[in-house]
Amino acid sequence: MEAVLIGVVLVILFLTLVGALSIRLVQQYQRGIVFRFGRVLEPVRQPGLRLIVPVADRMVRVSMQTTVIGVPPQGAITRDNVTLTVDAVVYYRVVDPVKALVNVRDYPSAVLQVAQTALRSVIGKADLDTLLGDRERINAELKAVIDAPTEKPWGLLIERVEVKDVALPEGMKRSMSRQAEAERERRARVIAADGEYQASRRLADASRAMAGTPGAYQLRLLQTVVDVAAEKNSTLVMPFPVELLRFFDKFTRDTEPTAAERPPTGQPEPAAPAAGDGHRGPLT
Structure with a gap:
């Protein structure tokens, strides 16, 4: 047992x-x-x-999960000869586990090396303005460059590549700051000039509309006086009324002699008698 x-x-x-x-x-x-x-x-x-x-x-x-690896900062020179430092992040996953094990050894490290090389290559073909202003294009180019040698032979799919940070030299930062400041000043001047132009056109339209109504000028004058008086100034300057100027102009035109009353051209005007002279009779 x-x-x-x-x-x-x-x-x-x-x-x-x-x-x-x-x-x-x-x-x-x-x-x-x-x-x-x-x-x-x-x-x-x-x-x-x-x-x-x-x-x-x-x-x-x-x-088979999506793996995220960070690409260390890489020094590169752009197409317009600007030296900068760029880092990125890569998202990838395994789509063919057999190829990932058999065709490549330590595929995470291999993806990292390919990403570093592709990052330098793509940055070298782009200029600084494209790198700063069109990140989507740079990311798409990086994805295409990294995905080409890894998908079919290694069984990996690069899902996304993102440029994280672009470190510029201090001199380039100061130059870009001055350029941005000059651009903002130019826009401000253009906007101010456009505003003055539109205001002048509106004033011209208002002047033409008020020209048909003489009393509108006086109403505008009174409104201006009210606005000035509201500021509590010690001195108030009153402009001369326009209607009074027109009255004097019309009165002057009415009192001028007509052409019939003027003496003929070339004949002297009769002399006025001297003061104190009287009428004397014939001498006897």
Whole structure:
């Protein structure tokens, strides 16, 4: 009985050991690749409990999640000969786990090296204005350059590439600041000139509208007087009324002699008698 009991215990331990060596758990975000004596055994194991042959098989789990790696700052020279430092971030994931394990060793490090090289290459082909103002174009070019050598041979998909920061030299920063200040000043002057032009046109329209109504000038004068008096000034200057000037102008025209009353041209005007002279009769 003791021998039988020992045998049963040994069998149970053996089965437990075989089960521990045969059962593998694959998570939902993983895929299992089984190597039997060094060769890939199809198909790719899906999530769940999977059985392998102990000793003969070896399973490697590959994560299918999106991985984010940061590209360290890279010094580069743009097409317009500006030296700067650029860093980026790369989002990628595995689409073919077999290629990711077989065709490349340590694919995260390989993606990082390709991203650094592509970053220098793309920055060297772009100018500074494009790099600062058109980030989407730079990101698209980086994605295309990194995705080309990694998707088909390595089984990786580059989902997104973003340029994080562009560090400019201090001299370039000061130059760009002066340029931006000059541009803002130019816009301010243009806006002010356009406002003056529109105001002058409105004033001209108002002047033409008020010309048909003489009393409008006087009403505008009274309104101006009210506005000036509201400021509590000690001195108030009253302009001369326009209607009074017109009255004097009309009165002057009415009192001027007509052409019939003027003496003929070339004849002297009769001399006025001297003061104190009277009428004297003939001498006898």
